[in-house]
Structures are given as structure tokens and as C-alpha cells.
Amino acid sequence: MADYKEWSGYCPAVDIYSSYAEEKDTVFLDSSLKNMYGNYSIIGIHPYLRIEDRNGELFVNGVPQKGTLTGYISDYLLHHEEENPTALPLLSGAVGYLTYDFGMRSLKLSSRHPKIVDIPEALFIFYEHFIIEDKKNRKIYLAAAGCLNNGEDSLAALEKDLQERLNCRTHTLLQPEIAQKGPCICSDFEKEEYLEAINKVINYIVEGDIYITNMTRQIRVESQVQPYEVFLRLHRNNPAPFSGYLNYGDFKMVCSSPERLLKLTAGIAETRPIKGTRKRGGNPAEDNALRAELLHSAKDRSELLMIVDLERNDLNKVCVPGSVEVPQLFEVEAYATVFHLVATITGKLKEGVTSMDLLTAMFPGGSITGAPKRRAMEIIDELEHSRRGIYTGSIGYLSLDNSCDFNIVIRTAVYKDGTYHLGVGGGITCESDLEFEFEETEQKAKALLEAMK
Known part of the structure; x- marks a missing residue:
């Protein structure tokens, strides 16, 4: 059983993580937006079990294994279940991600596009130590799984390490030199090509192939701003409840997502699809007008209704009927x-179903595929110019008490070999205005691109 304690001091998790951020396989799930969905931030350090999918092959701690990632993790969760007697999101478990490409393969679909960034299709790491911030009550909790050392000793070692790091920390990460050169930005779609692709989607809808789908364009950015500084800028200027920074050594992920794919707590599953976007106004009056425009938009409401129907069907695969x-x-x-x-x-999970089973049933999220899901994904691969990779995949945690929380990977960049890769897109229906849809992608890219300047 994991050991835990409330730390005697308090320091925001973002400041604590700054002393771990450069270490390989450290992760930070950051609820930077203070609302009902962003009460906790989670830092994972000191891995003991690394499970990854590389092009359909399973690797456990770097060793090839038979079977699948989803099967291995579901089995592990069933045989290592632990209670969590606290209100904290987890005491022991894994943090990781699934790419959209992994979701395609799970549905027996293949892509016509080569990989843009060579990273595992899925990766989950079980951690010995978690540092958890209760943002509402301004408290820090420490948890030790007891897999690398005796739980009590492991907890004491974590507390000692944390205190030493905070005592001698510097601010070099928080105050880097300003980049001398502006970013170089390239898109895999020219504007007219993107508008043409949207028009083809509308034709598919009119012909009855699909009701709605999501069209994405990929952006490549060369910037002198380092990944953790990009993350800190987003944390400060574009807070979101499902943000994160994941350092995997040769690649990093910077995430500022507003969207939850799913949460499972005490057997109750929840998904929160987003459909409909408006830019913020320049003053309160403009904000109120744009908010009202979105709320009463027939196009956006019908778009959301279609995705709600799809997500209900996905939940019904693993939830108690009714x-x-x-x-x-x-x-x-x-x-x-x-x-x-x-x-x-929401829905009540069937008995014997693991959080990994739920994730598999819901993935990839309907809000970023379309409906029907499989046909929408076929059209996406036909019309988009690149593989999505991590974009519209999912990042989150799996707890050993069979709870979990995962986002939809939007407002996210992968950094590898000196280049950032990010996607932007939007839902397309037969009512879509081509120019408006392109402008929506520009607005969605804005915060990330600003952080890279």
C-alpha cells in the first residue's frame, strides 16, 4: 500500500516542478485554471515501470513483450488494486499518453501519411513518488508507492529530497534569457487548401457519409524558446484545467488543454466534449456579446448535440444499462x-471494468473525430495532409484504485530535435462557413504561438 502525508510547508506545484523539470521521465499534470475542474496538480517522479507501444509492439522497461499495451495495463491494474482513502486524485499509479495514431490502429485503421515525429504511439510510466497540490486549500501532499523502497522510508526520502531542492533552487528556469530570433512557422495547409478540404468534408456530409467531422492542420515551429519556458508562459498567460509538461528526454510535451476526455471516480465515468468556439472580446461588452452568440448558435448547438450522442454510445459500451x-x-x-x-x-461503470477498459472504449474522443467515428476517421486521413500524432490523443493518469482522469490533447506541442509540432482544427458540419472555420484554427493556435516568441 502507498504511504502518504501532508507536507509541513507549502509551495505551488509549478515552483516545485521547476527543480525536477530537466530530469528525464518527470511529468507534471497542471491544473492551472482555478475552477471546479482544476483543483489538483500532480508531479510524478522516480519511475519504476515503463510501458510503451512502439509501432504496435509492446515494451516493458525497454524489453519486448508479447501482448498489447492496453491488455498489459488492464491486467496490471486488476492485480495491483489499492484503495485510496483520501480525497486526493491518486496515491499510486501511472501517468502517460495515447496518440491519435494509437486510436486509429485500435479501430483497425491505417494512415496513408508517414510519421511527422518519431515518438511511441502510447507510453505510461508508473511512479514511485507523487507530489500533489491541493490548490483550493493550498496544501501539498507527498505519496510513495513503496515499489522501489519501503513505503515509510521512501516517503521520508522524498520529503528530504524535496526540501533540499527547494532550499538550493535557482530561478534560471523561471527567468531565461529572451530569445534573440523570432519563431519560424510553417503549416502543412495553405489557407486555400484548407478551405478546399473543408468543402470536401461538407460534400461528404451532404452525401450522407458522416454528420460531422473535425479537420486539422499541422504547424511546425522553429523557436529559440525552450519547452519548459513555453510551458511556464502558458501556465501564466493561458491557464487551463488539463495542462501538462512531460519530459521524456529526447522529446517533450507542452500542453494547455481545456478539454476533458474522461474522468472515473468511485465507479462514475464523466466525459465533457467541447464543440463551439469564439474568440475573447477586447472588453466586457464584447465578451458578453460573443458569449451570447456562442450560446445561441444553432450550428454550434447542433454540432455539440451530435457529439453528445456519440459519447453516450461510447459510454454505454462499458457502463451499466440506463x-x-x-x-x-x-x-x-x-x-x-x-x-x-x-x-x-456521465455513467456508472460496469463491475469488473478497469479504467484502462474505459479509456479504450472512449478513445479517441468523439469531439475530435466526428460521427460516425470510424467513417469520420477514414475521411480525416484522406483529406488531412499529415498524421496527427499526439494531437487529439490523450494525456492523463491511471490510479491503482481504478480511477483516472484524461484530457483531449489540444493546445499542445511536441518538441523534438529543436522543433515544435502542433495541431489546430475544428468541427465541420454542413452549416460551416469556410472562412470562419479557418479563422477558428488561427485563434486556437494563438496562445501556443505567442508562448514561443
Whole structure:
């Protein structure tokens, strides 16, 4: 069983993580937006089990294994289940990600595009130590799994290490030199090509192939700003409830996502799809007008309704019949640069189903594929110019008490070999205005590109 304690001091998790950020395989799930969905931030350090999928092959601690990543993790969760007697999100478990490409293969779909960035299709790491910030009550908790050392000794070692790091920390990461050269930005779509692709999607909708789909363009950025500084700028200027920084050594992920794919707590699953975006106004009056425009937009409401129906069907695969409900249908949420229209869907998980089973049933999220999901994904691969990679995949945690929380990977960049790779997209229906859809992708890229300047 994991040991835990409340730390005697308090320091924001973002400041604590700054002393670990350069270390390989350290991760930070950052709830930087203070709202009901962003109560906790989680730091994972000192790995003991690394499970990854590389082009369909399973590796455990670097050694090839038979079987699949989802099967291995589901089995591990069943045989290592532990209670979590606290209100904290987890005491022991794994943090990791699934790429959109992994989701394609799970649905027996293949891509016509080569990889843009060579990273594992899926990667989960079980950590000996978690440092958890309760943002609402301004408290820090320390947890030790007891897999690398006796739980009590491991907890004491973590507390000693944390205190020493904070005593001698410097501010070099928090105050880097200003980059001398502006970023070089390239897109895999020219504007007219993107508009043409949207028009083809609309034709597919009119012909009855799909009801809605998501069209993405990939952006490549060469910037002198280092990944952790990009993350810190987003943390400060574009806070989001499902943000993160994941350092895997030869590549890093910088995430500022507003969207939850799924959460599982005490057997209750929740998904919160986003469909509908408006830019923020220049003053309160403009904000109110844009918020009202989004809330009453027939196009955006119908778009969200179609995805809610898809997500209900996905939840019904693993939930008790009759338990799936929609407690919130149209809710406008405000972020630093945009407004979003959001719904909430819940269901009670069937007995014997693991959090990994739930994740597999829901993945990839319907809000970033379209409906019907499989046909929408076929059209996406036909019309988009690149593989999505991590974009519209998912990042989150799996707890040994069979709870989890995963985002949709949007507003996210992967950094490898000196280059950032990010995607931007939007939902397309037969009512879509081509110019508006392109402008929406520009707004969604804004915060990330600003952070790289």
C-alpha cells in the first residue's frame, strides 16, 4: 500500500516542478485554471515501470513483450488494486499518453501519411513518488508507492529530497534569457487548401457519409524558446484545467488543454466534449456579446448535440444499462483567448471494468473525430495532409484504485530535435462557413504561438 502525508510547508506545484523539470521521465499534470475542474496538480517522479507501444509492439522497461499495451495495463491494474482513502486524485499509479495514431490502429485503421515525429504511439510510466497540490486549500501532499523502497522510508526520502531542492533552487528556469530570433512557422495547409478540404468534408456530409467531422492542420515551429519556458508562459498567460509538461528526454510535451476526455471516480465515468468556439472580446461588452452568440448558435448547438450522442454510445459500451445521463448540455466556459461550448455526460461503470477498459472504449474522443467515428476517421486521413500524432490523443493518469482522469490533447506541442509540432482544427458540419472555420484554427493556435516568441 502507498504511504502518504501532508507536507509541513507549502509551495505551488509549478515552483516545485521547476527543480525536477530537466530530469528525464518527470511529468507534471497542471491544473492551472482555478475552477471546479482544476483543483489538483500532480508531479510524478522516480519511475519504476515503463510501458510503451512502439509501432504496435509492446515494451516493458525497454524489453519486448508479447501482448498489447492496453491488455498489459488492464491486467496490471486488476492485480495491483489499492484503495485510496483520501480525497486526493491518486496515491499510486501511472501517468502517460495515447496518440491519435494509437486510436486509429485500435479501430483497425491505417494512415496513408508517414510519421511527422518519431515518438511511441502510447507510453505510461508508473511512479514511485507523487507530489500533489491541493490548490483550493493550498496544501501539498507527498505519496510513495513503496515499489522501489519501503513505503515509510521512501516517503521520508522524498520529503528530504524535496526540501533540499527547494532550499538550493535557482530561478534560471523561471527567468531565461529572451530569445534573440523570432519563431519560424510553417503549416502543412495553405489557407486555400484548407478551405478546399473543408468543402470536401461538407460534400461528404451532404452525401450522407458522416454528420460531422473535425479537420486539422499541422504547424511546425522553429523557436529559440525552450519547452519548459513555453510551458511556464502558458501556465501564466493561458491557464487551463488539463495542462501538462512531460519530459521524456529526447522529446517533450507542452500542453494547455481545456478539454476533458474522461474522468472515473468511485465507479462514475464523466466525459465533457467541447464543440463551439469564439474568440475573447477586447472588453466586457464584447465578451458578453460573443458569449451570447456562442450560446445561441444553432450550428454550434447542433454540432455539440451530435457529439453528445456519440459519447453516450461510447459510454454505454462499458457502463451499466440506463445509467448514462447528460446533466449539462450547453455550458459556455471562458478561457484566456476563447470561449467554448461544453456538455457533460456521465455513467456508472460496469463491475469488473478497469479504467484502462474505459479509456479504450472512449478513445479517441468523439469531439475530435466526428460521427460516425470510424467513417469520420477514414475521411480525416484522406483529406488531412499529415498524421496527427499526439494531437487529439490523450494525456492523463491511471490510479491503482481504478480511477483516472484524461484530457483531449489540444493546445499542445511536441518538441523534438529543436522543433515544435502542433495541431489546430475544428468541427465541420454542413452549416460551416469556410472562412470562419479557418479563422477558428488561427485563434486556437494563438496562445501556443505567442508562448514561443
